Structure formats: C-alpha cells, structure tokens
Amino acid sequence: MKSRVQLLGHPVHQMLIAFPLGLLATAVIFDIIHLIGGSAEMAGVAYWLVLAGLIGAAVASPFGTLDWMHIPRGTRAKRIGALHGIGNLVMTLLFLGSWLLRPEPPGTPGMLALVLSFAGAALSLVTAWLGGELVDRLGVGVYEDANLDAPNSLDREPLASVQLSRHR
Numbered sequence: 654m655k656s657r658v659q660l661l662g663h664p665v666h667q668m669l670i671a672f673p674l675g676l677l678a679t680a681v682i683f684d685i686i687h688l689i690g691g692s693a694e695m696a697g698v699a700y701w702l703v704l705a706g707l708i709g710a711a712v713a714s715p716f717g718t719l720d721w722m723h724i725p726r727g728t729r730a731k732r733i734g735a736l737h738g739i740g741n742l743v744m745t746l747l748f749l750g751s752w753l754l755r756p757e758p759p760g761t762p763g764m765l766a767l768v769l770s771f772a773g774a775a776l777s778l779v780t781a782w783l784g785g786e787l788v789d790r791l792g793v794g795v796y797e798d799a800n801l802d803a804p805n806s807l808d809r810e811p812l813a814s815v816q817l818s819r820h821r
Contacts, residue, residue, distance in 0.1 A: 654801070656794035657719050664794040666716035670784065673709035674777060676702050677748055681774040684767055697759035703752045703770065710745045717741075720794050730791045730801035733783055740780035747773035 656664030680702035687695040721734040747769045754766035762770075790806045792799030 654723060654725075654793060654799055655797050656716075657723055658716050664716075664720070666713060666720055667788065667794060669709065669713035669716060673706045673713055674781060676706035676709055677777065678774060680706060680748075681770055684762070684770055687761070688767070693760050696755075696761050699762070699770075700752070700755050700759035703748055703755070707745065707749055707752060710741070710748075714738075714741065714745075724793060725801060728801040729803070730787060730793050730799070733786055733791065734793065737780055737783035737787060740776060740783065744773045744776040744780055747776065 656666065658665045660668065680699040683695045683699035683702060686692065687699065717738060721731075721738055724731045724734055751762070751766045751769035751773065754769070755762045786806055787793040788795060791801055791803050793801070
C-alpha cells in the first residue's frame, strides 16, 4: 500500500522522521558531553535540541498515523505499525518529561531528566527498527502491492525466496 500523503512521489512521514530522530539523538550526545565535561553550555544545547525534536515528532506523527489507518486489519503490517506508533508515543513522552524536568533558562539537568532522555533514545532504536521493518521488509508506504504479511527480517529465510514462492 502506498503512502496516503506524498511529496514529489515520496512518503512525507518517511521524509520527516529523520528530523526528530536526529535532533533527539544529538541531544543525548550533548547530554553525554555535558556529563563528561561538566559544561552547562552543552546541557543548554541539549535542552533546545530536545525541544526541536519534540516539535519534529509532533509534525511527523500525523502522517504516520494516517498511513497506519489505511493498512488492512489482520496483517502483520498493522500489528508492527501499532507497536511502532505506540513505541514512538512513549518515546516522545519520555523526551517530553526530560525536557519539562530541565531547568529554564537551560542549565544542568537533573538525573531524572537524563535518565528519561537516555531511555527515550534506547526506545527510539527499537521503534526505528520497527519502522524499517514496515518500509524495508513489508513495503508499507512504498509499494502498492506490498507484502503486508512478509516474515520478520530476523527470520533466516530471505525475503526474495518468500516472495518467489508466493507467486509460483
């Protein structure tokens, strides 16, 4: 199934998710630099990166939700998409909590703010894998004749042999 919202022939959700993921991951890197060097400026940079990442997530999520709503029920793609979306909602809430716990004006964050940020980053790795599974393995948003029930990419059987055996 092709994406419902496209720009110049490409799915908008897939274009937009690079921003929040990149911004939030970079915020964690700046938090780590702050922890190593004690620089309040690095913590300040992380503060603004988290805010920008949250805004990016708010912009990208409706497009993913719209695509998910059009995936047929009962398919593996629908289940993976639900896990991906719920996981991203939790990840966004973790980063939101981290941002709300940071001092204003930006300064040294407390330990809970850092823990929430690091947990959000860890969860983003899982949800990014699930998103990759949707696009790369199942073809959601890319191919009109996507294989919405293709096996897990961690299975030993290559996708090409699965697709060939289905068409014989």
